[in-house]
Amino acid sequence: MDEKLTVMLGLPEEMGFPNRADIRKDAERCISQKAEEMLSASWQDFLYQSGCDTKSLLPMVRRSEIRERAERYYLQNGSLADIHFIPQISLEASFSDAIYLLFLEYGEQAAEKIARQWIKRNIPYISQQRILYGCVRDEFREILDTPNDRIHKIKHLIQALNETRHKAVQVILCRKKKVIQVNMSVEELCNPKGYYFIRGCSQKDRATLERMFGKTAEFRIEDIQSVSYGGIVLYENVASRNAA
Numbered sequence: 001m002d003e004k005l006t007v008m009l010g011l012p013e014e015m016g017f018p019n020r021a022d023i024r025k026d027a028e029r030c031i032s033q034k035a036e037e038m039l040s041a042s043w044q045d046f047l048y049q050s051g052c053d054t055k056s057l058l059p060m061v062r063r064s065e066i067r068e069r070a071e072r073y074y075l076q077n078g079s080l081a082d083i084h085f086i087p088q089i090s091l092e093a094s095f096s097d098a099i100y101l102l103f104l105e106y107g108e109q110a111a112e113k114i115a116r117q118w119i120k121r122n123i124p125y126i127s128q129q130r131i132l133y134g135c136v137r138d139e140f141r142e143i144l145d146t147p148n149d150r151i152h153k154i155k156h157l158i159q160a161l162n163e164t165r166h167k168a169v170q171v172i173l174c175r176k177k178k179v180i181q182v183n184m185s186v187e188e189l190c191n192p193k194g195y196y197f198i199r200g201c202s203q204k205d206r207a208t209l210e211r212m213f214g215k216t217a218e219f220r221i222e223d224i225q226s227v228s229y230g231g232i233v234l235y236e237n238v239a240s241r242n243a244a
Contacts, residue, residue, distance in 0.1 A: 024100075027103045027110075027111065031089045031111045032086070036087055039087070039126065047127065050120070056127075061135070066139050069136045070142075074144075074155065075158065087118070087126075089114075089118055150221055154191075154193075154194040157189065157227065158189075161227070161234065162190075164186065168183055168186065169228065171183070171224060172225040173224060173225065174223060174225040175213065182198060182209070194220055195218060195220055196218065197217065221237075
């Protein structure tokens with residue numbers, strides 16, 4: 001119950017108002033949904049009426065950021081349908097008593113009006129986000145259409161490691177027909193970027209890694225030939241094995 005508003009209006013204690021925080025959350029959810037529906041149905045109209053210059057509508061984004069987002073969706077088992085801009089409208093700084101009462105009386109109509117106002121005030125931001133998500137969706141589609149993309153190996157490895165309860169595994173690395181076996185923690189191998197560095201290896205293994213991969217001793221998913229535990233193969237890179 002909103003006790004402050006009840007006292008301010010001089011109402012009896014037993015006649016309280018619904019909790020303000022709960023109403024605000026419902027209002028934010030309803031407004032965001034209304035905004036999404038309006039953008040889906042009438043975005044071109046909003047865009048045309050805004051009169052915004054083209055430069056303000058375009059996102060400043062690097063290709064690497066687009067790729068990173070697409071890979072994240074892929075590793076999280078996302079789909080093309082998941083990749084689209086969804087408005088998340090907050091009323092935290094503007095949920096006055098007047099808006100609170102407005103939502104109590106005219107919930108859906110109030111949500112539609114505020115959603116429309118929010119869209120009109122945020123045309124450049126919305127445009128930038130819609131274009132960005134479109135680029136990410138195209139990159140995600142390219143990943144799905146490219147069977148030999150390295151991200152498929154990364155996902156396969158992470159899935160295999162997530163299914164094991166072991167904390168450390170044996171890894172066979174191969175580059176330029178040189179092969180080495182090292183022990184690695186599962187945590188170190190679950191790297192979504194597909195680049196690895198062994199923190200706790202012996203001096204002998206460290207020296208061998210440096211000879212194979214350079215002073216930093218960093219290696220890539222392409223260098224992993226297999227991952228196993230107790231003789232049971234958890235992951236195998238067939239292309240790397242054939243090249244050995």
